[in-house]
Amino acid sequence: xxxxxxxxxxxxxxxxxxxxxxxxxxxAADTEELFEQxxxxxxxxxxxxxxxxxxxxxxxxxxxxxLLTKNETCESNLSFLGGGCWQHHVPAVCEEIVSRTEFVxxxxxxxxxxxxxxxxxxxxxxxxxxxxxxDFVGLPVYSYGCASGHAIRMAARLTGRREVLxxxxxxxxxxxxxxxxxxxxxxxxxxAIVPLEVDWETGLIDxxxxxxxxxxxxxxxxxxxxxxxxxxxxxxxxxxxLARGVGAESIVGVDPISLGVLAPPSRYGADxxxxxxxxxxxxxxxxxxxxxxxxxxxxxxxxxxxxxLVLSACETIEPGELGFGMTLFEQSSYGSREKGKDxxxxxxxxxxVANAVYMSLLGPQGFVEIGEAILRRSRYAAxxxxxxxxxxxxxxxxxxxxxxxxxxxxxxxxxxxxxxLREQAIFGGHDLSADFPELDHCALYCVTExxxxxDIDRLVExxxxxxxx
Amino acid sequence: xxxxxxERRYRAPIWDEPIVMEMGAPGRRGFVPPATDPELAAATGPxxxxxxxxxxxxxxxxxxxxxxxxxxxHYLHLAxxxxxxxxxxxxxxxxxxYNPRLGEHLTARPEIAAVHPLQDExxxxxxxxxxxxxxxxxxxxxxxDQFVFQAGGGADAAYTNTCVTRAYYAARGExxxxxxxxxTIQAHPCNAATAAAAGFKVVTLxxxxxxxxxxxxxxxxxxxxxxxxxxxxxxxxxxxxxHIKEWVEIVHAAGGxxxxxxxxxxxxxxxxxxRELGFDACMYMLHKTFGAPKGGGGPAVxxxxxxxxxxxxxxxxxxxREGGRFRLERDxxxxxxKVREFWGNVPQIVKAYGWARAMGGDxxxxxxxxxxxxxxxxxDRLLAIRGVTKSHPQIGARRLExxxxxxxTLTEETGVTVLxxxxxxxxxxxxxxxxxxxxxxxxxxxxxxxxxxWSIEDIDYWIDTLARVCEEAYADPELVKTAPHEQxxxxxxxxxxxxxxxxxxxxRAYLRKHGPRDRVPAGASGA
Numbered sequence: 001x002x003x004x005x006x007x008x009x010x011x012x013x014x015x016x017x018x019x020x021x022x023x024x025x026x027x028a029a030d031t032e033e034l035f036e037q038x039x040x041x042x043x044x045x046x047x048x049x050x051x052x053x054x055x056x057x058x059x060x061x062x063x064x065x066x067l068l069t070k071n072e073t074c075e076s077n078l079s080f081l082g083g084g085c086w087q088h089h090v091p092a093v094c095e096e097i098v099s100r101t102e103f104v105x106x107x108x109x110x111x112x113x114x115x116x117x118x119x120x121x122x123x124x125x126x127x128x129x130x131x132x133x134x135d136f137v138g139l140p141v142y143s144y145g146c147a148s149g150h151a152i153r154m155a156a157r158l159t160g161r162r163e164v165l166x167x168x169x170x171x172x173x174x175x176x177x178x179x180x181x182x183x184x185x186x187x188x189x190x191x192a193i194v195p196l197e198v199d200w201e202t203g204l205i206d207x208x209x210x211x212x213x214x215x216x217x218x219x220x221x222x223x224x225x226x227x228x229x230x231x232x233x234x235x236x237x238x239x240x241x242l243a244r245g246v247g248a249e250s251i252v253g254v255d256p257i258s259l260g261v262l263a264p265p266s267r268y269g270a271d272x273x274x275x276x277x278x279x280x281x282x283x284x285x286x287x288x289x290x291x292x293x294x295x296x297x298x299x300x301x302x303x304x305x306x307x308x309l310v311l312s313a314c315e316t317i318e319p320g321e322l323g324f325g326m327t328l329f330e331q332s333s334y335g336s337r338e339k340g341k342d343x344x345x346x347x348x349x350x351x352x353v354a355n356a357v358y359m360s361l362l363g364p365q366g367f368v369e370i371g372e373a374i375l376r377r378s379r380y381a382a383x384x385x386x387x388x389x390x391x392x393x394x395x396x397x398x399x400x401x402x403x404x405x406x407x408x409x410x411x412x413x414x415x416x417x418x419x420x421l422r423e424q425a426i427f428g429g430h431d432l433s434a435d436f437p438e439l440d441h442c443a444l445y446c447v448t449e450x451x452x453x454x455d456i457d458r459l460v461e462x463x464x465x466x467x468x469x
Numbered sequence: 470x471x472x473x474x475x476e477r478r479y480r481a482p483i484w485d486e487p488i489v490m491e492m493g494a495p496g497r498r499g500f501v502p503p504a505t506d507p508e509l510a511a512a513t514g515p516x517x518x519x520x521x522x523x524x525x526x527x528x529x530x531x532x533x534x535x536x537x538x539x540x541x542x543h544y545l546h547l548a549x550x551x552x553x554x555x556x557x558x559x560x561x562x563x564x565x566x567y568n569p570r571l572g573e574h575l576t577a578r579p580e581i582a583a584v585h586p587l588q589d590e591x592x593x594x595x596x597x598x599x600x601x602x603x604x605x606x607x608x609x610x611x612x613x614d615q616f617v618f619q620a621g622g623g624a625d626a627a628y629t630n631t632c633v634t635r636a637y638y639a640a641r642g643e644x645x646x647x648x649x650x651x652x653t654i655q656a657h658p659c660n661a662a663t664a665a666a667a668g669f670k671v672v673t674l675x676x677x678x679x680x681x682x683x684x685x686x687x688x689x690x691x692x693x694x695x696x697x698x699x700x701x702x703x704x705x706x707x708x709x710x711x712h713i714k715e716w717v718e719i720v721h722a723a724g725g726x727x728x729x730x731x732x733x734x735x736x737x738x739x740x741x742x743x744r745e746l747g748f749d750a751c752m753y754m755l756h757k758t759f760g761a762p763k764g765g766g767g768p769a770v771x772x773x774x775x776x777x778x779x780x781x782x783x784x785x786x787x788x789x790r791e792g793g794r795f796r797l798e799r800d801x802x803x804x805x806x807k808v809r810e811f812w813g814n815v816p817q818i819v820k821a822y823g824w825a826r827a828m829g830g831d832x833x834x835x836x837x838x839x840x841x842x843x844x845x846x847x848x849d850r851l852l853a854i855r856g857v858t859k860s861h862p863q864i865g866a867r868r869l870e871x872x873x874x875x876x877x878t879l880t881e882e883t884g885v886t887v888l889x890x891x892x893x894x895x896x897x898x899x900x901x902x903x904x905x906x907x908x909x910x911x912x913x914x915x916x917x918x919x920x921x922x923w924s925i926e927d928i929d930y931w932i933d934t935l936a937r938v939c940e941e942a943y944a945d946p947e948l949v950k951t952a953p954h955e956q957x958x959x960x961x962x963x964x965x966x967x968x969x970x971x972x973x974x975x976x977r978a979y980l981r982k983h984g985p986r987d988r989v990p991a992g993a994s995g996a
Contacts, residue, residue: 010567012924022846031838037709053829068580070595081585097544106553112956113895116550129975142621176806186644187668287586287811312972316959320988327972333662338671343662345624350764360540361499364529370502376513453506
């Protein structure tokens with residue numbers, strides 16, 4: 001084998017000739033000379049103990065497939081897992097567009113040369129703005145929890161206050177993210193997270209407790225609708241009015257796939273709206289499909305607190321021509337380092353393109369219909385599950401997509417039930433027992449448009465067998 | 470892309486796409502949700518009972534109504550109107566490398582795409598094995614004891630570091646006292662920004678004659694208040710701080726932690742290990758150095774690695790190997806909890822694992838050799854161009870994988886700025902080079918980085934293009950100042966973009982502030 005044959009398919013200049021040509025041009029005998037800035041005692045001790053490269057795609061594919069096919073999937077199993085990452089249908093066109101190399105590989109061009117991508121991003125914000133009935137939408141952030149964390153910090157800066165009220169039914173995963181954003185108690189800018197009691201009969205926020213905890217120290221009331229446990233917060237308008245009464249901001253989290261049938265939070269008084277983007281055309285990806293957004297009214301007061309990059313329509317030097325550029329860049333961490341608003345960086349911009357395609361495909365009617373399909377399917381699941389001996393559906397309030405199923409009467413743990421279901425190729429709902437003392441023996445079941453009636457029937461029949469054993 | 474020194478004819482595709490909200494017609498459909506089974510519909514009652522009136526949406530959202538094909542074509546047009554990596558893209562600090570298509574192909578399979586993170590561990594052994602495999606590779610490259618992949622980008626990994634730092638000092642009862650993070654003006658802005666967002670005061674060291682802050686400046690900055698040092702090395706000018714081991718010793722002596730932002734790992738991978746230099750933690754960007762794609766700004770991964778002493782504080786879950794099986798360690802008493810939901814952008818982790826296996830130890834070493842060689846090859850040619858100088862010309866030593874240049878001379882002599890030049894370069898199919906993070910240390914900066922991907926022909930084409938644009942600047946400055954001329958759109962007139970009465974982040978805001986467009990492109994409804 002000659003040295004030339006050792007060239008690597010990812011590296012054009014890995015041929016002996018190219019290396020020699022460049023070395024000659026720079027006047028170096030070998031590449032080692034070029035590392036002269038690095039002191040000898042900084043250099044690697046010993047060599048790299050890594051296997052040699054697998055240059056053939058055939059071998060590499062074989063190796064990776066051997067690994068990946070050890071996974072079981074929600075396609076070959078019937079899954080009812082949700083809770084921050086949800087199984088929705090991903091339209092084929094979404095997949096095609098976000099697999100285009102033009103969108104997959106770039107980083108940061110000019111507004112003219114990366115025009116198409118900016119245009120798609122603008123359509124992400126514009127269509128999300130229609131769903132939310134809000135005029136100001138930032139480019140996406142890492143996740144729902146990160147959006148919530150940033151929004152709470154925005155509210156703290158806006159009000160100069162350092163307390164946020166959050167319902168006890170909040171997703172522990174999201175809460176763990178928010179905790180970091182609120183800083184530990186030792187820090188001067190710590191934001192205290194005060195839990196709001198929840199009525200465990202209905203799943204709704206306890207308004208008496210809210211009134212008791214609201215004060216002029218409160219920067220924001222944070223709640224979600226639908227919430228982590230699926231509950232539609234029917235007292236949304238009352239909660240935001242109470243918050244406004246003490247000069248606090250209302251931050252509302254929302255799953256945008258619900259917004260064909262549920263009122264957007266801006267209609268019941270939300271000041272800042274956050275949420276997930278994953279349901280809008282992004283696969284679950286083992287949790288790697290999550291993304292978040294921040295939106296508000298188009299008021300300077302809010303706009304000037306956004307930590308995200310913010311894209312604006314903008315004229316060009318050619319009359320009548322429209323392009324897109326960054327507005328409020330100076331307040332980002334790129335513009336102002338530690339003086340900027342929190343920080344920004346890479347986020348989930350490719351998913352924003354998927355979201356834009358998804359919203360264009362669904363259109364107004366699609367959102368209404370998918371919302372109704374999810375409402376009906378999840379309600380049907382609740383009815384059927386409640387009919388099982390020893391099984392109860394908790395939280396009597398209205399819900400969207402997710403429901404709390406209590407197996408307490410079966411005297412079987414959720415873990416045991418899920419293990420038995422898995423033998424029948426069913427992934428049962430996420431076990432809530434450890435996270436919520438009030439929900440011992442409960443599981444969070446997620447039902448979406450991908451679940452046909454026979455899927456729900458199969459779950460119920462299998463559960464009946466499992467419980468009856 | 471070079472064609473034996475001959476010019477390439479290039480013109481960006483122009484489709485004049487309307488805003489999607491301007492397109493379509495009432496009643497048209499692109500996606501139809503599944504029909505509801507009649508029995509299921511009957512069982513679940515009338516529509517108005519599904520949601521209480523107060524929480525019901527009054528009218529459907531004002532989204533466009535298009536067929537599936539119209540949506541597909543619209544976004545394919547927008548894809549075509551994105552230059553990105555299709556020409557020659559030497560965007561410095563971002564290490565533009567090949568993103569193997571195999572990774573896209575495999576991670577689109579249901580074994581990744583249709584896996585839920587809350588599945589039982591037994592059903593995710595493949596994913597966990599890939600994560601663990603990459604963890605081991607990164608440990609070998611860095612000398613660290615454990616990596617976590619939860620952070621959604623490099624900045625998020627810097628943030629992870631600030632969270633871990635807080636937890637470490639909180640556990641020692643020192644957090645109230647240790648409230649300062651030291652960084653340098655040449656470290657990526659995210660280091661300063663995440664430290665501030667985490668509640669620390671930021672101390673920024675300035676550059677001195679050698680291109681980095683002196684040991685004396687650092688000594689004057691450290692104290693019993695120092696929580697951490699967050700630093701990039703080499704910096705974005707290709708300058709390596711040779712005193713970095715001493716820096717680490719000074720910070721450690723004051724009781725602080727040291728974080729190595731390995732944003733510029735491409736020039737030193739396989740050449741040094743962060744842990745061997747004394748660092749307590751480091752960060753790699755998988756979407757940059759490890760072959761995962763950038764997605765135009767994510768999904769990305771900041772792989773955060775640390776020494777054993779900091780492992781208790783890392784976000785959870787961590788992937789643990791026990792015998793032949795992998796499990797998720799979901800909690801730990803001193804853990805910072807989470808910086809983002811779940812365990813990271815798994816498709817990107819798998820792509821990076823695939824890239825690292827494809828490259829191997831030999832390929833990774835060759836890549837840093839070739840990156841540094843190509844950068845030095847560029848330097849000789851670029852400095853021969855009239856109007857181009859480099860930062861810190863007094864430093865004779867070879868730069869690493871990138872070099873910071875300046876068009877200050879060109880601007881003085883022609884009035885043409887670096888922004889004009891980048892806007893003209895895109896007319897030749899060469900996407901704009903990276904300029905510099907704020908603040909600009911040299912006037913009119915630009916920072917190309919050739920990496921290991923681009924061929925000599927590509928690199929030559931890039932240099933030829935810059936040379937040609939500089940010639941144009943001297944011969945016909947207006948041509949460059951009004952560029953681009955061959956792109957999808959003309960240059961933005963962004964003079965008012967920060968004006969609240971002007972900005973429009975959504976189409977509805979645009980219509981409210983500016984009214985319907987005078988010139989609506991074909992394809993828009995009613996056009």
